[in-house]
Amino acid sequence: MTVRPRYRPGQRVRVRRWDPPGHVRTPFYVRGHRGEIVRVIGPMPNPEDLAYGRTDRPPVPVYRVRFRRRELWPEDPRAQEDTVVADLCEHWLEPVGSGS
Amino acid sequence: MSSGGHHAHPPKQPDIEDGPYSWHMALTDAVADLLLAKGVITGEELRRTLETIDAATPARGARLVARAWCDPAFRTRLLEDVNAAAAELGIDAGAIPILAVENTPELHNVIVCTLCSCYPRYLLGAAPDWYKSRAYRSRVVREPRAVLAEFGLELPDHVRIEVHDSTAELRYMVLPLRPPGSEGLAEEALAALVTRDCLIGTAVPRVPAES
Structure with a gap:
């Protein structure tokens, strides 16, 4: 089954501020924060299904998303230009308009 | 076996069966x-x-790096697909895809898995214990420059640090910069400069000073 990725490299996204029960692989430190799609690396099995043996579910698009320290820790004056890249499943991401 | 007194010392550390x-x-x-x-x-x-x-060891990653330094076409293929490039050298990097992130004069890459201990072990062997520690996993994201300084790596402010958090099914290795002073070295000697920590990003390859 092919899954068409919703986002392209260069697009701005926001990680959902969400705390669902069960096994998830979205680190807390990126939730609610804005980043930029670096690369599409999916589709991959959804860890939230895989952890419970649900291997019949469709794979999901996964993205490398880059965050600036300035966005993640604005209160920390050190090295604000440094960056973190995390690999996130599409259902954790929301589009960000050009104005936000 | 002798029952003599000097064989009766208790072991200095527990045997493997002695743990819970x-x-x-x-x-x-x-x-x-x-x-x-x-x-x-x-x-x-x-x-x-x-x-x-x-059998997997960091020396296998070092071979890939040295070849990439010597052969620009191989470097391109390594950045596209580490597993396929490794296979060219007869190295089985396993089925889990590995992405090489390339250092430049303006960018230094560091690998972590903040959630657990994901590591390209089929290519590089078992991760070092500190890689799995909570201290490394939490601090390298929060204060990478301080952590790298503790490893002895002080980077100038104009070099951006990018920390790669292995949160999905992709594993990472760093393709470090070829160090100054290595111009005359052959591929094998170059590979010897690339240590495990260089492949994680907590060190950079250096040519030992002439004594």
């Missing part, structure tokens, strides 16, 4: 026993797989 038999150890043994008993795998296959995993 944890729930996960019991689970591992039970699953392995079942797989063998039901003929899903043979003991020989299990042994060979474990030997394959144990």
Whole structure:
């Protein structure tokens, strides 16, 4: 089954501020924060299904998303230009308009 | 065996059986026993797989880096697909895809898995213990420059640090910069400069000073 990725490299996204029960692989430190799609690396099995043996579910698009320290820790004056890249499943991401 | 007094010292450290038999150890043994008993795998296959995993070392990553430094076309292929590039050198990097992130004069890459301990072990072997520690996993994201300084790596402010958090099914290795002073070195000597920490990003290759 092919899954068409919703986002392209260069697009701005926001990680959902969400705390669902069960096994998830979205680190807390990126939730609610804005980043930029670096690369599409999916589709991959959804860890939230895989952890419970649900291997019949469709794979999901996964993205490398880059965050600036300035966005993640604005209160920390050190090295604000440094960056973190995390690999996130599409259902954790929301589009960000050009104005936000 | 002698029962003489000088053989009766208690061991200085516990033998492997002396630790607690944890729930996960019991689970591992039970699953392995079942797989063998039901003929899903043979003991020989299990042994060979474990030997394959144990045979992986950082030296294999170092070979890839040295070849990339010497051969620009190989470098391009390595950045596209580490597993396929490794296969060119006869290295089995396993089925889990690995992405090489390239250092430049303006960018330094560091690898972590903040959630657990994901590591390209089929290529580089087992991760160092500190890589799995909570201190490294939390601090390298929160204060990478301080952590790298503790490893002895002080980077100038104009070099951006990018920390790669291995949160999905992709594993990472750093393609470091070829160090100054290495111009005359052959590929094998170059590979010897690339240590495990250079492949994680907590060190950079250096040419030892002439004595």
